[in-house]
């Protein structure tokens with residue numbers, strides 16, 4: 337369900353209010369809205385189950401069973417054996433510390449318990465909300481009943497579906513840059529070699545590398561990738577656009593790839609899933625496994641995507657500089673614009689982390705600029721009371737202030753108008769109009785956030801994700817992605833993570849913490 341942007345009242349921070357206003361049923365499953373840059377609409381986002389779920393009859397005592405059966409079906413992992421005859425064989429991924437274990441009766445056994453069982457599961461949701469009005473509540477039925485939702489655990493399996501010495505594996509990175517891409521590429525290569533794979537290649541510059549002749553395959557080995565994690569960027573290059581699925585699959589066949597590791601965000605996942613579908617149609621024994629890459633942290637269901645932490649950390653330098661400038665100037669106003677096309681995670685976390693931000697503006701929470709409850713009036717108040725102010729805005733925030741343009745990038749992502757420059761001008765002219773001196777300093781650190789190398793915590797996350805991607809491919813899965821849910825490492829079918837963009841929930845504790853920290857009022 338989507339509403340045209342012009343329908344929106346311009347002053348809503350709670351989906352529930354919004355839904356009621358437009359006569360949409362305010363069921364607990366449809367709680368809030370976010371701006372979707374692809375469709376240019378405010379989207380109602382279903383949290384626990386998506387809007388295309390079959391309607392459940394909650395008066396039926398079996399509804400939970402029905403929900404769980406459906407959930408298990410949705411989250412089951414596509415496997416090569418679903419469409420072709422493939423036999424498993426014992427894994428070649430040996431854990432070095434493997435030693436024969438001694439039985440209680442003193443005999444030696446050759447079993448090792450360091451593998452993940454296909455039936456292992458991790459719980460997707462761990463909070464039992466007492467009411468749909470609890471902060472961040474994620475309910476399925478109106479009573480917010482507890483329903484177990486299990487997803488598949490990631491990791492090496494005892495049985496594998498490829499003979500490593502004959503495997504040719506490819507790696508491709510698509511979309512924008514993200515800190516940690518090289519760490520993931522490196523870990524994929526190291527893990528493949530550990531299984532015994534000798535033929536590993538990089539596809540240059542995203543999906544384009546599959547069919548642009550001048551972009552040749554890059555042979556990869558431990559030796560080649562040993563130090564690539566010491567620099568930011570992507571060793572293989574990235575690109576947007578150029579995803580002709582049929583041509584890509586032709587190229588996969590021509591190159592005789594058995595596995596393809598695809599690093600990218602929402603768009604890349606959609607592309608990878610289409611490649612997986614096409615491979616299935618052609619009954620190819622090719623595993624397509626994604627590793628989610630987005631500094632925006634906007635992939636559904638996952639605790640955090642790699643690069644996000646690093647981006648938040650990199651933003652601190654910009655915020656701190658804006659703070660110093662604002663604090664030192666007479667009536668100084670620091671303004672920082674951070675990345676985040678549709679989701680305000682970087683801006684929210686960076687504001688929280690800095691502790692100096694007075695006003696945090698994100699795409700999920702519309703704001704008014706003018707009027708008694710507007711941002712400009714609050715800035716006046718801050719200048720009056722503390723003498724300076726610091727504003728942090730996400731690039732996707734306040735897009736409703738601009739005339740709709742149809743411009744898109746090569747991948748079809750909407751080209752955003754510059755909210756930073758707009759705010760700068762509005763603030764300047766506002767203070768001039770009211771005859772109060774102001775000195776505004778605007779910092780746009782955009783690409784500095786993502787061109788850096790991964791910090792320590794992201795480097796570890798990349799290690800886990802890269803290794804699990806390889807384990808997933810050897811286990812015979814395809815059309816999957818790997819991530820962290822509730823601190824556990826899992827595999828998820830791609831369609832489940834690209835149903836929508838992940839947004840900051842304005843009803844979440846984290847957003848409320850941010851508001852507590854900034855002290856900002858509702859700007860409507």
Ligand SMILES: Nc1ncnc2c1ncn2[C@@H]1O[C@H](COP(=O)(O)OP(=O)(O)OP(=O)(O)O)[C@@H](O)[C@H]1O
Pocket residue numbers: 510511512513542543544575576577578579600601602603604605606607608610629630631632746747749
């Ligand atoms: N719906 C889609 N179906 C198939 N391919 C897609 C789709 N959307 C995007 N792609 C392709 O995926 C690649 C990456 O997409 P995009 O540029 O949107 O980056 P992304 O993966 O979303 O990452 P980022 O977070 O940097 O935007 C491009 O080559 C694009 O053509």
Ligand SMILES: O=P(O)(O)OC[C@H]1O[C@](O)(CO)[C@@H](O)[C@@H]1O
Pocket residue numbers: 511512513601630631632675676677731745786
């Ligand atoms: O300028 P580029 O390379 O298209 O990337 C910009 C976009 O990349 C993102 O970081 C997503 O990866 C967005 O926040 C931003 O709008």
Ligand SMILES: [Mg+2]
Pocket residue numbers: 511601602603604749
């Ligand atoms: Mg994208």
